[in-house]
Amino acid sequence: MKVSALQENLAKGLGVVGRAVPVRSTLPQASHVLIATDEGRLKLVATDLMIAITCWIGAQVEEEGEITVPARLVGDFVTSLPNERIDLSVAARGHQLHISCARNEATMAGMDAADFPPVPSVGDGLTLKLEPKTLRRAIGQVQFAAASDDTRPVLTGIHTLAEGRELTLAAADGFRLAVYKLALTQDVPERVEVIIPARALRELERLIADEEDPVEMAFNAARSQVLFRLKTAELVATLIQGTFPNYSQLIPQSYTTKATIDMRQFLQETRIAGIFARDGAGIVRVQMEPGEDSQPGKMTVSARAEEIGEHRGEMDVKMEGEPSKIAFNSRYLQDVLQVLDAEKVALETTTPSSPGVLRPVDGDDYVHVVMPMFVQW
Amino acid sequence: MARTILHADLDAFYASVEQLDRPELRGRPVVVGGPPEARGVVAAASYEARRFGIHSAMPMSRALRLCPQAVRVSPRFGRYGEVSRQVMSVFRAVTPLVEPLSLDEAFLDVTAQVRRYGGAEALARRLKRRVKERTGLTVSVGAGTNKTVAKIASDMQKPDGLVIVAPGAEEAFLAPLPARALWGVGPRAESVLAAAGLHTIGDIAGARPQQLEALFGARGLAVQEMARGRDDRAVETEHERKSVGAETTFPRDLADGPELREQLARLANEVAERLSQGGSRARTVVLKLRYADFHTITRQTTRPEPTDDAEEIESAAAGLLDAVVQPGDKFRLLGIHGAKLGEGQPDQLSLWSAAGEAGRTPAPRRD
Numbered sequence: 001m002k003v004s005a006l007q008e009n010l011a012k013g014l015g016v017v018g019r020a021v022p023v024r025s026t027l028p029q030a031s032h033v034l035i036a037t038d039e040g041r042l043k044l045v046a047t048d049l050m051i052a053i054t055c056w057i058g059a060q061v062e063e064e065g066e067i068t069v070p071a072r073l074v075g076d077f078v079t080s081l082p083n084e085r086i087d088l089s090v091a092a093r094g095h096q097l098h099i100s101c102a103r104n105e106a107t108m109a110g111m112d113a114a115d116f117p118p119v120p121s122v123g124d125g126l127t128l129k130l131e132p133k134t135l136r137r138a139i140g141q142v143q144f145a146a147a148s149d150d151t152r153p154v155l156t157g158i159h160t161l162a163e164g165r166e167l168t169l170a171a172a173d174g175f176r177l178a179v180y181k182l183a184l185t186q187d188v189p190e191r192v193e194v195i196i197p198a199r200a201l202r203e204l205e206r207l208i209a210d211e212e213d214p215v216e217m218a219f220n221a222a223r224s225q226v227l228f229r230l231k232t233a234e235l236v237a238t239l240i241q242g243t244f245p246n247y248s249q250l251i252p253q254s255y256t257t258k259a260t261i262d263m264r265q266f267l268q269e270t271r272i273a274g275i276f277a278r279d280g281a282g283i284v285r286v287q288m289e290p291g292e293d294s295q296p297g298k299m300t301v302s303a304r305a306e307e308i309g310e311h312r313g314e315m316d317v318k319m320e321g322e323p324s325k326i327a328f329n330s331r332y333l334q335d336v337l338q339v340l341d342a343e344k345v346a347l348e349t350t351t352p353s354s355p356g357v358l359r360p361v362d363g364d365d366y367v368h369v370v371m372p373m374f375v376q377w
Numbered sequence: 378m379a380r381t382i383l384h385a386d387l388d389a390f391y392a393s394v395e396q397l398d399r400p401e402l403r404g405r406p407v408v409v410g411g412p413p414e415a416r417g418v419v420a421a422a423s424y425e426a427r428r429f430g431i432h433s434a435m436p437m438s439r440a441l442r443l444c445p446q447a448v449r450v451s452p453r454f455g456r457y458g459e460v461s462r463q464v465m466s467v468f469r470a471v472t473p474l475v476e477p478l479s480l481d482e483a484f485l486d487v488t489a490q491v492r493r494y495g496g497a498e499a500l501a502r503r504l505k506r507r508v509k510e511r512t513g514l515t516v517s518v519g520a521g522t523n524k525t526v527a528k529i530a531s532d533m534q535k536p537d538g539l540v541i542v543a544p545g546a547e548e549a550f551l552a553p554l555p556a557r558a559l560w561g562v563g564p565r566a567e568s569v570l571a572a573a574g575l576h577t578i579g580d581i582a583g584a585r586p587q588q589l590e591a592l593f594g595a596r597g598l599a600v601q602e603m604a605r606g607r608d609d610r611a612v613e614t615e616h617e618r619k620s621v622g623a624e625t626t627f628p629r630d631l632a633d634g635p636e637l638r639e640q641l642a643r644l645a646n647e648v649a650e651r652l653s654q655g656g657s658r659a660r661t662v663v664l665k666l667r668y669a670d671f672h673t674i675t676r677q678t679t680r681p682e683p684t685d686d687a688e689e690i691e692s693a694a695a696g697l698l699d700a701v702v703q704p705g706d707k708f709r710l711l712g713i714h715g716a717k718l719g720e721g722q723p724d725q726l727s728l729w730s731a732a733g734e735a736g737r738t739p740a741p742r743r744d
Binding site: 176232 | 727
């Protein structure tokens with residue numbers, strides 16, 4: 001193999017695929033990155049066997065070839081080089097990668113590319129085209145509600161349902177539920193219902209940060225893998241098998257109190273109360289009262305920590321329905337409020353022990369359900 | 378508000394598990410128990426075996442004489458426990474308030490869930506279906522406004538039964554049943570009642586309280602309350618400590634008035650103090666009253682949030698007292714108990730408990 005590329009491009013490419021390199025692995029090849037020539041470009045691949053990221057960078061290929069080298073080593077090294085031309089070469093049948101850039105030269109021991117874990121081929125069976133900005137927004141507003149421990153593995157994933165002209169992403173960890181509905185530009189040829197690991201979508205969210213062209217999402221016939229195809233990168237993930245809870249029944253159909261709140265103010269008050277709530281199991285208490293006559297309603301967010309102190313903050317809100325009080329884990333409130341990009345958010349409640357529902361006021365594409373905490377008022 | 382209590386009872390549990398695990402036993406008379414030569418007794422008999430007159434607690438030798446073709450299997454309690462845990466987890470997916478009575482039966486308080494499921498019948502049917510799906514076993518369910526009624530109802534249509542007693546219909550439902558169907562009425566009590574001319578539950582309900590008190594003492598009055606379809610015992614989950622309480626017997630009988638109310642406040646304070654000392658809070662406040670004639674009643678109320686606050690406990694107890702006290706009543710004893718204790722730490726409620734079982738139902742698949 002004999003290739004040259006710009007340091008900037010190679011460093012960026014290694015950074016992209018490096019996200020898939022497992023921190024620890026029993027399989028030495030998995031901590032490697034595959035570097036291969038591919039139709040006049042340089043292909044970089046890394047995988048932890050659950051997800052695989054492939055990235056292509058522009059290069060001048062003089063001689064085809066491929067090799068795997070330790071991802072961390074090559075990544076750290078290339079990042080430290082000056083932004084100049086880098087020459088990569090591997091001797092025929094050799095297992096050493098030779099790198100030279102400006103006045104630096106290095107060799108690193110690699111392994112035969114044939115031993116690198118194969119990236120599952122997904123094919124072009126069923127493909128959806130997604131607008132990257134909306135997709136990022138959807139992932140951002142849903143992924144944090146997925147479970148972080150894997151007592152119920154399906155909950156570590158994002159339930160993904162494509163049907164008709166809509167893609168619905170949903171995550172639930174047992175205490176909260178986030179559902180985002182994305183409109184598609186055309187009908188889905190076939191209904192798809194799968195569970196994508198939340199981690200894969202978090203990586204995708206990062207990958208598509210600067211993407212402008214539509215992202216392709218494809219599933220293999222067995223519905224065991226998903227492929228996201230970007231302009232110069234691909235992410236393949238193994239889907240989680242199992243049955244996701246039927247979450248539509250978890251979304252309350254009615255409310256007795258609805259407060260419409262300025263989003264930034266609500267987040268700010270929740271953060272302040274959260275400071276006091278740290279020592280008190282993270283509880284923030286939310287009280288809503290309608291205003292007298294034509295006055296606006298009032299929302300009080302308060303927290304107290306035994307023997308430390310307490311805090312209460314007030315906001316004007318638009319109130320519908322009865323006065324209400326409900327307590328939440330401050331982290332759960334902050335998690336959702338800081339990813340919403342709406343100007344106003346509505347909080348709907350029924351009783352202190354029934355789920356609270358948060359919806360951005362400017363659209364019906366998102367709903368968030370949070371379970372309250374039992375507290376003494 | 379009327380409660381909805383279910384009593385769920387697995388049909389011929391041990392025998393059904395054996396028939397489930399060993400398909401060759403299905404449709405055949407099966408008796409579970411030790412061998413006759415070791416003087417074994419029948420722990421359970423399949424419905425096929427019951428047709429021969431075999432019932433549990435019968436000596437195995439007799440059972441096998443009644444039905445020589447019956448298959449005897451030794452009990453495998455480990456396996457029954459495993460299946461029982463699966464069944465109980467199906468119950469707990471519907472409501473956290475599950476009180477197991479044994480491996481194969483439990484009370485469920487589904488008051489909070491019943492509306493969401495579209496009524497007691499729909500909920501009970503769903504429960505039965507889930508148990509069947511999860512374990513392959515059938516369960517008979519009785520539903521009513523209290524434990525007595527639910528328990529009797531579950532036994533009415535075995536196996537795979539479902540009997541729902543509507544609120545208000547309790548007394549009429551119980552009246553024609555034999556006295557021994559009542560909880561606490563065993564063979565001895567039954568013969569005492571029969572000698573007094575009381576054969577049905579309706580007879581007990583209509584008897585003079587003094588007559589029952591003469592026969593059974595204070596327990597007689599409790600039995601009559603049950604016979605009348607009244608039973609306010611709570612469904613208590615296993616891990617709950619029973620209760621924290623305080624009661625006082627007055628030197629002389631007290632009518633309702635400042636002195637009685639003063640005692641009520643004092644007891645509420647004491648209960649609150651004990652609750653906070655133990656780091657727990659009570660969700661249910663129980664008022665106990667013993668009348669001058671020794672007739673004792675308890676009344677309880679369950680709050681949406683647990684409390685250890687003296688004022689809250691007092692106001693709950695006072696509300697209960699207001700509801701029962703009649704002019705002229707005099708009391709010997711007053712007690713307040715906090716029940717359904719929870720840890721002092723406030724609970725983060727779970728999405729699944731809010732949705733009951735719904736949260737675990739498979740999403741519909743059309744592909």
